[in-house]
Amino acid sequence: MAIADRLLALVTSAAEELFEQLRIDPAPLSMVSIDEPAVAQHGDYASNAALVLAKTLAQPPRHIAEILAQRLRQDVLVDAIEVAGPGFLNIWIAPWALAREVIALFNDGEEYFRTDLGRGATLQVEFVSANPTGPLHVGNGWLATYGDALSRLMAFVNYRVTKEYYVNDTGGQIRQLGASILAVRTGAQVPEGGYQGAYISELAARYEGSDDVVEAGNWAVPIILDLIRTTLDDLGIQMDNWFSQASIEESGAVADVVGELASRGAIYEREGALWFASESFGDSRDRVMRKSNGDFTYLAGDIAYHYNKLVVRGFSLVIDVFGADHHGQVASMMAAIRALGIDEGRLEIKLGQMVSLLDNGQAVKFSKRAGTAIPLDWLIEELGRDATRLLILSSSIDRASQIDLAQAKAQSMENPVFYIQYAHARISALLRNAVHQGVDMEVASIEALASCRHPREVALMKNLLRLGPVIVRAAEERAPHKIVGWLMGAASDFHGFYHDCPVLSAPPAERTARLTLARATQVALATALDLLGVAPLEEM
Numbered sequence: 001m002a003i004a005d006r007l008l009a010l011v012t013s014a015a016e017e018l019f020e021q022l023r024i025d026p027a028p029l030s031m032v033s034i035d036e037p038a039v040a041q042h043g044d045y046a047s048n049a050a051l052v053l054a055k056t057l058a059q060p061p062r063h064i065a066e067i068l069a070q071r072l073r074q075d076v077l078v079d080a081i082e083v084a085g086p087g088f089l090n091i092w093i094a095p096w097a098l099a100r101e102v103i104a105l106f107n108d109g110e111e112y113f114r115t116d117l118g119r120g121a122t123l124q125v126e127f128v129s130a131n132p133t134g135p136l137h138v139g140n141g142w143l144a145t146y147g148d149a150l151s152r153l154m155a156f157v158n159y160r161v162t163k164e165y166y167v168n169d170t171g172g173q174i175r176q177l178g179a180s181i182l183a184v185r186t187g188a189q190v191p192e193g194g195y196q197g198a199y200i201s202e203l204a205a206r207y208e209g210s211d212d213v214v215e216a217g218n219w220a221v222p223i224i225l226d227l228i229r230t231t232l233d234d235l236g237i238q239m240d241n242w243f244s245q246a247s248i249e250e251s252g253a254v255a256d257v258v259g260e261l262a263s264r265g266a267i268y269e270r271e272g273a274l275w276f277a278s279e280s281f282g283d284s285r286d287r288v289m290r291k292s293n294g295d296f297t298y299l300a301g302d303i304a305y306h307y308n309k310l311v312v313r314g315f316s317l318v319i320d321v322f323g324a325d326h327h328g329q330v331a332s333m334m335a336a337i338r339a340l341g342i343d344e345g346r347l348e349i350k351l352g353q354m355v356s357l358l359d360n361g362q363a364v365k366f367s368k369r370a371g372t373a374i375p376l377d378w379l380i381e382e383l384g385r386d387a388t389r390l391l392i393l394s395s396s397i398d399r400a401s402q403i404d405l406a407q408a409k410a411q412s413m414e415n416p417v418f419y420i421q422y423a424h425a426r427i428s429a430l431l432r433n434a435v436h437q438g439v440d441m442e443v444a445s446i447e448a449l450a451s452c453r454h455p456r457e458v459a460l461m462k463n464l465l466r467l468g469p470v471i472v473r474a475a476e477e478r479a480p481h482k483i484v485g486w487l488m489g490a491a492s493d494f495h496g497f498y499h500d501c502p503v504l505s506a507p508p509a510e511r512t513a514r515l516t517l518a519r520a521t522q523v524a525l526a527t528a529l530d531l532l533g534v535a536p537l538e539e540m
Contacts, residue, residue: 061087178217
């Protein structure tokens with residue numbers, strides 16, 4: 001049981017004893033929390049227990065806090081405790097408890113941080129899903145890296161994750177692709193809204209089929225998909241499933257789901273078209289499902305696809321990762337989920353904001369249709385897979401992001417990627433030097449590690465134990481960037497420890513304790529990096 005959980009159990013037990021002593025019926029304690037204070041001087045943990053209990057006990061919160069503090073001081077887990085503000089409990093953990101957890105971390109490896117948050121529920125994460133009309137660009141890479149890191153994170157907390165790419169291999173964009181190839185092949189001008197760029201010229205030179213735009217587009221799709229798979233592989237991403245939009249349409253599933261909506265009174269006919277009464281279910285207006293010419297709309301197919309995910313395949317939870325340009329589709333899809341009687345909590349849609357690049361201080365602009373998009377392959381080649389992923393994941397998906405290429409390539413402590421990777425490589429070098437010098441690599445005892453009281457040592461131990469709660473919060477909030485934030489803090493703590501606390505030149509007992517702390521740090525860093533799909537470097 002983690003320290004925070006043990007503290008919560010202690011506080012809860014003390015509160016229950018207080019209820020019994022005062023002969024008051026126990027109040028629900030679900031609102032009692034154990035949190036990390038924003039300011040380190042306020043303790044290792046803080047609890048709101050006294051404020052939660054004040055109304056039931058009809059006593060001032062500070063008075064209740066003093067009673068609870070007196071009880072908690074008797075437990076060996078607590079080193080010190082104070083009452084602060086209106087009645088918060090600020091708690092400092094005993095050194096032996098920190099040491100015990102650090103040694104458990106080292107012995108258990110990444111398993112130390114695993115939780116059962118997902119309880120084995122099935123989760124499908126759909127991400128990238130870029131139209132197979134051209135190579136992936138940097139913006140696609142942003143969403144791809146987020147989706148993959150989120151999938152890794154959710155699997156770590158015991159969701160059974162399926163990563164899926166929805167292939168939009170039918171419709172107008174495929175006809176436009178075909179028309180673009182044919183135009184370039186004959187030397188004509190690419191039609192308005194068509195695709196341009198070197199890859200179109202290469203496809204046109206290879207195409208030997210008829211002048212039918214659908215045939216030409218369908219011919220090009222698998223070639224482009226192979227390029228997309230290769231790029232994703234270079235970024236360290238392997239999809240579990242590639243789901244064809246055409247397969248949904250050809251199976252009759254679109255007509256079936258429209259029929260299901262009709263059976264629920266959510267479809268009406270107007271001017272020869274079928275309309276979804278989506279405004280009644282929270283959308284801004286009603287939407288066309290089938291045009292007057294008999295063709296189903298893209299939205300109808302998308303609803304059928306989500307019905308397949310949530311009902312036919314029965315995923316417990318589905319998370320869609322879309323670009324900001326899909327914002328207008330969110331309300332329509334959620335309206336359809338409600339209309340179909342599906343629990344809307346089973347579908348989450350995450351929208352990624354824009355990404356930009358700085359090259360020599362100037363923003364680089366790009367357009368996929370104009371053929372000026374910056375290929376994701378190029379960025380990976382420039383920075384490397386790990387640096388690309390770490391930089392992408394450094395900021396929240398819902399914030400516009402920017403990469404400064406010069407800084408990203410710099411081998412300096414100002415570069416966050418270098419800063420994090422150097423911490424792991426530094427530990428690896430330290431351990432190699434220890435072996436080279438014939439140092440005994442035994443694990444320190446709890447007592448020996450508890451004797452490490454240098455502020456740098458204590459700060460590092462405390463931060464290692466924060467990774468578990470950070471993983472839980474990152475999973476709950478769908479926020480892999482929180483792992484990067486922890487990595488920056490942990491790297492900073494280790495660099496400070498390395499600078500101020502000599503390891504190999506320390507007396508034997510102290511050396512063993514510090515080596516154990518360094519090795520535990522290496523385990524935690526490697527665990528966090530793996531959650532992001534980044535390889536921990538042994539040397540730089």
